[in-house]
Amino acid sequence: MDVMPKWAEVVLVPLISLILAAILSALVILAIGEDPVAAVKLMVSGALGSTYGWGYTLYYATNFMFTGLAVAVAFHAGLFNIGGEGQAMLGGLGVALVCLFIPWPHWTLAVLGATVGAAAFGALWAAIPAYLQAKRGSHIVITTIMFNFIAAAVLNYMLVNILRPAGSMDPATARFPEAVHLPSLHEMLAPIGINFSKSAPANVSLVLAIIACFVVWLLIWRTSLGLEIRSYGKSGRAARYAGIGSVRITMIAMLISGGLAGMMAINNVMGEAERLVLNAVEGAGFIGIAVALMGRSHPFGVFLAAILFGFLYQGGAELALWTSIPRELIVVIQALVILFTGALDNMVRMPLERIFLAIRQSREAKATKAAE
Amino acid sequence: MTAPAIELKGISKAFGPVQANKDISIRVMPGTIHGIIGENGAGKSTLMSILYGFYKADAGEVFISGQKTEIPDSQAAIAAGIGMVFQHFKLVENFTVLENIILGAEDGGLLRPSLAKARKSLLELEQEYDLKVDPDAVIEEIGVGMQQRVEILKALYRQANILILDEPTGVLTPAEADQLFRILGRLREEGKTIILITHKLREIMDITDTVSVMRRGEMTATVKTADTSPEELAELMVGRKVLLRVDKTPAQPRDVVLDVKNLKVLDDQGVERLRGIDLQVRAGEILGIAGVAGNGQSELLEVLGGYADATGDITVNGQALDLTGRYSDGRSRRERGIAHVPEDRQREGLIMDFSAWENTAFGYHRDAAYQSGILMNNAAIKADTQAKMDRFDVRPPHPHLAAKNFSGGNQQKIVLAREIERNPDLLLIGQPTRGVDIGAIEFIHQQIVALRDQGKAILLVSVELEEILSLADRVAVMFDGRIMGERLPAQTDEKELGLLMAGMNT
Structure with a gap:
């Protein structure tokens, strides 16, 4: 029998891990001579204290939801895709091509086209390592990480040599036409009377990310393909027994x-x-790994973890802006969160399991006594 | 009166909510063989692990030759004169016999003197106990029976007076098992004390002096072997009367369902694992494949189940099976009416983390009855699982429970229910009762016979000769990728089959 009730597994373990990470972060901030309480206040007010802060937090969270879901889906198949960074870069290329070279009448159509372009390019970039894994046994961790570098080089080449407008010194494409402009949260919320910050980058993609979370949940837990992906991830031999092809599942x-x-x-x-632009992804592909780990590869967990990491990103930027705490410290805090929620999971889980066991045993002992 | 060689008093051990051992006491007199019998999960292995210092008992005392002894680790167990022969040998495959024997018992940093010393004492042991092995043979090149002897010698070299053997015959042919029993008899004559852990009633009856029966962590009885019978022991193990013999009528074989001709399989290393198999299974009969594990039976099931490439011809109901191409996967086999209960239920037949209902759909998850639109019809699967669980008496009957939370027997019932209820033409079934308790064995055997009586063809692979002899209508023996011969159960015995299993054609 499972020792812990499900709520403890899903809520208590990550929560305690987070608190431990926070305590350790506070000690690090203390050690460099800053005030952790003031730092936390600044992070919270900077990331969640205004619609401007929220706008950034949600913008980052949107990125992390996509990359987190990407890692989570591969995880379910037992595959460790750490090429999210490169796949997102190529996705950017797909979006740019779709937006620049197709004359879209309206953003609603453009966003559909861009979704197809982004997904196709990202999938294409994942397809090569997937094929090498499925057919030749080249380890996907190695190949996807190498493909991140190749993606950066491809993007560099495309931007510098092909897509850069004549006369521009900047390795970037031309601005997309006005027709493909996506409504920001400000524009979306204004009609219903909510005054959301104008300068925050959060936009309608957030809705797409949430839809993606839901669709991935359906796929993994409600379709036979999802069952096949999960079976393959849990036991390659069982999948083989059931006639679930390893090449097919790896590729899909x-x-x-x-x-x-x-x-x-x-x-x-x-x-x-x-x-x-170059380096548009800004490490979101890698954060996706942490988000998937912390979210236990469950789309709802990914959703929450993405928002947490969005908060850490935006709060960290505020810290760097207003205090002498260096930006690198934010990386330290993120690393601590990853360490505690991902790698040191058992450190929290095992004492907790013991506590729950003790509670259950004393309850059973009482019950038997009562029965006697 | 002499002190018992080993005495346990009130040993208890709990793992979380599970009470693995509850207030266990036994006395084993020196120079006797004491059997411990019980179903899987009865607590035999836990008890022995406590004795060997792997676990610490929550309560209780251990006395060795009348002295109260603490055994915190295996070193202390060896020092107390206890030697253990595990079910899975702990030998270094590419070391010689001699090197394995001194491993962990070297004197000083230089190997040469220890090896010389070991060689000398090995010779003495050989003469004393009639235990012949070549000290310079490499482990991976000698047979399983020999490897087991090395394990026994390892214990004796460490001055063991008490020898514990955990399911020692699981990997042996009947002939090898007989040899082992002769060795054990000799050790007993020389005054060693032996504890034999097994779930095979026959072994207990053949060799032990006294026997203790364990059930659900408790010692239910300790009796003199001469005063008991297999039926009584089985009843003590299960807690109710059990039918040891399978109750069945003679087979009524009809048309050939499975026809295998010249089947050959290469493994990943290019070694031929099946070297031209020919066999037929008719509707309404059970063909049993006997053999020591690793002689190609697994490969045969894998080919028929659709997950290994092969050459040769296989027809099912007269139509050829695809052996290498697009339709050679498990799904295509199921569509052809072949159901498969795999040998390794925990790694192939089930996904242990999945719930019972997901496991019930597993393999048939694309079945139209389980779909609604593009989604799976989880409600229908759960209802179907509930019905199957009720019919197969799976306990507890909760479709939501993960497979790993069921006992071995109930896990097997989940797999059987899934495969049998598909009404297949051909059922492949590997090790149907491995790790299954006696009570469930009876039920599983009845289900297999019932399916046969419905006119289905059944190919049964088992390493348990008793199971094959009581269940099969014909027996084929496999050795080294070949079929050594076919016999009718009524016209053969374990001895003849044992010779075939060892590759000797009679």
Whole structure:
């Protein structure tokens, strides 16, 4: 029998991990001579204290939802896709091509086209490592990480040599046409009387990310393909017994994964920058790994973890702006969160299990006594 | 009166909510063989692990030759004169016999003197107990029976007076098992004390002096072997009367369902694992494949189940099976009416983390009855699982429970229910009762016979000769990728089959 009730497993373990990470972060901030309480206040007010802060938090969270889902889907198939970074870069290229070279009448159509472009390019970038894994046994961790570098080089080449407008010194594409501008949260919420910050980058992609969470949940837990992906991830031999092809599942799971990572570009390229620049992904592909770990590869967990990491990102930026706490410290805090929620999971889980066991035993002992 | 070689008093051990051992006491006199019998999960292995210092008992005392002894680790157990022969040998495959024997018992940093010393004492042991092995043979090149002897010698070299053997015959042919029993008899004559853990009633009856029966963590009885019978022991193990013999009528074989001709399989290393198998299974009969594990039976099931490539010809109901191409996967086999209860239920037949209802759909999850639109019809699957669980008496009957939370027997019932209720033409079934308690064995055997009586063809693979002899209508023996011969159960015995299993054609 499972020792812990489900709520403890899902809520208590991550919560305690987070608190531990926070305590350790506070000690680090103390050690460099800053005030942790003031730092926390600044982070909270900077990330959640205004619609401007929320706008940034949600913008980052949108990125992380896509990349987190990407990692989660691959995880379910037992595959560790750490190429989200490269797949999102290529997704950006797909979005740029769709937005620049197709004359879209309206953003609603453009966003559909861009989604297809982003997902196709991201999936394409994942397809090659997936094929190498499925057919030749090249380890997907190695190949996807190498493909991140190749993606950066491809993007560099495309921006410098091909897509850069004549006369521009900037390795970036031209601005996308006005027709493909995605409504920001400000524009979306104004008609219903909510005054959301005008300068925050959060946009309609957030809705797409939430839909993606729901669709991934349906896929993994409500379709036979999802059952096949999960079976393959749990036991390759059982999958083989059931006639679930390893090549097929590896390819499908990685294509979906790469597609989701690529779709992040709808948010950062189409929604925010409205042109494709170098390094547009800014490490979101890697944060996706932490988000998936912390979210236990469950879409709802990914949703919550993405918002947490959005908060850490935005709050950290505020810290760097207003205090002498260096930006690197934010990386330290993020690393601590990853460490505690991902890698040190058992450190929290095992004492908790013991506590629950003790409670149950004393309850059973009482019950038997009462029975006697 | 002499002190018992080993005495346990009031040993208790709990793992979380599970009471693995409850107030267990036994006395084993020196120079006797004491059997401990019980179903899987009865607590035999836990008890022995406590004795060997792997676990610490929550309560209770251990006395060795009348002395109260603490055994915090295996080192202390060895020092107390206890030697253990595990079910899975702990030998270094590419070391010689001699090197394995001194491993962990070297004197000083230099190997040469220890090896010389070991060689000398090995010779003495050999003469004393009639235990012949070549000290310079490499482990991976000698047979399983020999490897087991090395394990026994390892314990004796460490001055063991009490030898614990955990399911020692699981991997042996009947002939090898007989040899082992002769060795054990000899050790007993020389005054060693032996504890034999097994779930095979026959072994207990053949060799032990006294026997203790465990059930659900408790010692239900300790009796003199001469004063008991297999039926009584089985009843003590299960807690109710059990039918040891399978109750069945003679087979009524009809048309050939499965026809295998010249089947060959290469493994990943290019080694031929099946070297031209020919066999037929008719509707309404059970063909039993006997053999020591690892002689190609698994590969045969894998090919028929659709997950290994092969050459040769297989027809089912007269139509050829695809052996290498697009339709050679498990799904295509199911569509052809072949159901498969795999040998390794925990790694192939079930996904242990999945719920019972997901496992019930597993393999048939694309079945139209389980779909509604593009989604799976989870409600229908759960209802179907509930019905199957009720019919197969799976306990507890909760479709939501993960497979790992069921006992071995109930896990097997979940797999059986899934495969049998598909009404297949051909049922492949590997090790149907491995790790299954006696009570469930009876039920599982009845289900297999019932399916046969419905006119289905059944291919049964088992390493348990008793199971094959009582269940099968014909027996084929496999050795080294070949079929050594076919016999009718009524016209053969374990001895003849044992010779075939060892590759000797009679």
